[in-house]
Amino acid sequence: MLNALEPFITVDGVGKNYGAVQALQSVDLKILAGQALGIVGHNGAGKSTLISILAGTQMPSGGELTFAQSGISLPGYKVDQAQAHGIRCVFQELSLCPNLTVAENARILHPAIRGVGWKARARRLISDKLDEVFPGHGINPDDEVGDLSIAKRQMVEIARAFTKVDSPIHLIILDEPTSSLDAIIAQQLLTHLRGFVDQGGACILISHLLEEILQSSDRIVVMRDGGVVDDRAARDFDRGTLVEAMGSVAKEKDEARKAAKARQQESEALVSIRPAQQSDGRRLQAFSGEIVGLAGLSGHGQTDALIDVYQQKRRDTQGPAKTVPMALVPGDRQVDGVFPLWSIGMNIVIGSMRQLTRGGLINPQAEARLCEDWREKIAIRTPDMNNNILSLSGGNQQKALFARALASDAEIILMDDPMRGVDIGTKQEVYEMIREEAGLGRTFLWYTTEMDELEHCDHIYVFRNGAIVADLAGDEVTEQRVLHASFEDGAEGGKPEAKGPEAKEPEAKEGTAS
Amino acid sequence: MTFVPSARLLRSLLPAFSLTVILIAIFYLQPRAMSYFGLNLLLNLALPIAFATLAQMCVIAVNDLDLGIGAFVGFVACVGATWLNESPVLGVAVLALCILAYAALGALIHLRNLPSIVVTLGMSFFWLGLALLVLPTPGGKAPEWVRAVMTFKAPGMPTTIYASAMVAILVHFALMRSAYGAVVRGVGGNPRSVERAGWSILKAKMSMYALAGFFGVLSGISLIGLTTSADANIALRYTLLSIAGVILGGGEFVGGRISPVGAVLGAMTLTLAASFLSFLRISPDWQIGAQGAILIIVLALRVLINRAGKK
């Protein structure tokens, strides 16, 4: 083991850009042995990029990583190197094979478990670690992972990373490890982590639960916009100062927010749904002509809520009976949006095929006219709308997806964080367009992970753990309030210990293992 | 506390259950089948089908499908009844080459990211063509030793039962209990995470295809041991039978969930289904139809079990 509080890794000016987007800009950081390092930051602050680089799954665009034991190790630093240096990582997305047993999954991660009696060894190793970290876990090493609840899978994933086979573990990176664990099990993990750190291990903990970070880390790094903005001992922070540090102090916004439309409570809401995990009576509502923002940390149920609206689910009895035409602007262009074999024009027209059909056939002239109209209206930069959609830059592809939604007869436009990774010029053009269309009576439901975009909204719902935790209108919308609501209960007067047990999968399999 | 069987357990018992049901039905209809001779007759062709099913299972384990296995088994049978008999060295060399060809097929499908259905369907014509070149008209003669092995009369129970049990257990240990078996099945379950842990997917796929080729060879050789002569078209229906066998045996098409023991039981069930129908005096016209119906019923039962398991 290394000496306590000596640097295990020194990160020197490490940056990462994806095309024009700078995800991480020149980060300097020392990761010390025998210290728990907490990292906090809002969406897009660069936390995930930083740990991917440390884990060797992504190559930095520049900078150096220096290891105490072996000197500089860049470039050519990859997963196997990270493993050789004793770095283990538990990512947010689970990486177990669902068709294998718990013990077999341990074997996949640790090639050293082999030969005669490997299964017994794998069983023993993973069971011992599970017993050590999560006493009373109730997981049998012969259980198939696919049969386990999400929480138990998370426990297996964590225990698997902590399992020592032949080389020592120096650094454990945990990205939102407690997101699907209940309070008691989360506490078990944090206690174990403390023990690991006290014995000289290093650890990085990322969590959106500020209490957890404050309680379990020795030092806290605050990230914003791809850089480190604060780096101090944990005892120097409290909730308030953390939230403050995460917010953008630089931008002194003049409070000349456009006068938000007052809600016409007497009229009927166009959209009114109760999110899946909502336990109180709050509903996501939108009235005609409104721009409604869905805020909060990414992955906390906003997209699901949009899809529910789109598929007309969970309407219960409220909301108008008639179905209103809707269109969705996807956020992840490659996965949810673009048809890669088609031209720009065909990618736009697919949203309005029915209006362009005459006598069963899509009218080519009308099709071309619609494309040209929108090329001008939304300024898609291309010589020819018949060019392949992939010939456009990311921002212009996104514009084409906007055009698809706006060109349709949809009265409600759902936007799934569509401006991610789009340049600022395009953004301004699209904001303008949205306001214009809202003025013409269209309704927008806008999930966004960017604080700035919230100022275009008339009404904002902040999501956490799949439920609405704050409901802000007009002047109430401030960055501080959104941050407070996103990170923890308290600011909006909720229960302090509620980590959203309703978000957990029911452990239906409990009785069957015996 | 009452014991509530899990959906997984129920599903793993399904193959044995189907086999038992069909055996009981046969014994009920035809009590004379409950004898050494009767069972031997009923299960005569089970072994080659079981091998073909295991071959298919290896391919399904890595999320592919082999539509050429029947033609391949036919080709092996033709080689077995000609070259293997006349000049054993050449015969063995050709069969070894076949296994290598299967490994290469796996590499091609993985590297070029090709749909296995189309490639293996094309290969089925390749194998059929080769088989016709080796043996243009039905005939040939199985090597004596193959015949001797396949017609060996074991004490107590028909040899097929011993052999099937042995093969099932061997393959079970190779794929379900070995350290590398876990990796190979992991490739079917979550290739990305297996790759991230530093394993080669190409190697895993090639191993499974080679294993499929190996079982295909065993299927063809054991088949001619029973029929004594060969024919290029002899095993074409094995393609469909083998897929049905894997599914009856509890295997899934994607996700690396396979069961060697189940696959062997599934193959036996399918073999018995044919006899069962003839005992029922249902015209042989409905034989393949009944196989389809059994397949659909088993799949439907699975959906029901899964639904019940979710509640």
Added chain:
Amino acid sequence: MTAALSKHFKIISGKPWIWAFAGAFLVWGATILYTGGTGAGQILSAALSFATFSVIVGIGQMYVITLGPGNVDLSIPATMTFAGAVSMKIMETQDAMILPGLVIALLCGLAVGLFNYGLIHALRIPPIIATLSSSFLVQSSAIAYGRGLKIKPPELLAEFTTARIAGFPLLAICVILLAAIMSVVLHRTVFGRSVLAIGQNPRAAALAGVKVDFIRLATYLQSAVLAALCGYLLAGFSGGASLNMGAEYLLASIAVVVIGGTSVAGGFANLPGLWGAALFMFLLVTMLNTFGLSAGIRLLLTGVIIVGVITLAGGRRD
């Protein structure tokens, strides 16, 4: 210069069916060279006649394959046999029954298609397994129903399916027309565009408002109905339904799609390629026959060509 070159390249790469026609032409040329020019016309005429049937089932299979990876209809041969057997028995060689026979045949196809999609949907199994299981049942039904008797088709139907206009098969003209119509359907209707969209990205298609389930149902129905139509016509053409009449059309339907330049990864399809590939496949066999090569070599080459084409064309996108 390079611009001109790349433009040429674009024209060819945008029309992958050119290769199928080029192949067909080459093979035809080689055959005629061998025979010294005799029979050039007959060979072409025969090729058109036989290619017609591959094209009919190919159209259905092409739409299905275009839906994306995992989509393929393996029940085409069984459906052909079933529809052929049932319609021949219903018509009992009477000319007056030609239309009712056709309707019955198409209804058979509709029933199989509904059953196929029902299995896919209800059992949540891959289309390959669903169409495979149902093909077992359909094939058995055809065997049980059509056993023992080979009923001749009504005379008028036989005449229609074998008629030639100036050496040009009448049926081929009809199917060229059908292919043209289906090409327009593919590119200029909501249905066709939806199929193409689903094949490229089913999730994006659903989010763009495409009714994915309905379109998939319609595609599987269409494939089964076209297979039934093909069975009906083929029975008329070859003097009655036989129990293995569909057998060779399993590979043929997939091969003409793949060789014709349709993407097996889904989302890109073209109709002309079906004709090119179907002619190529028939002419290839004719050539090998003319050269006096055995059936073994023929099959072997067919396999090599299919595997070769698919390897060159590449597979799924990542």
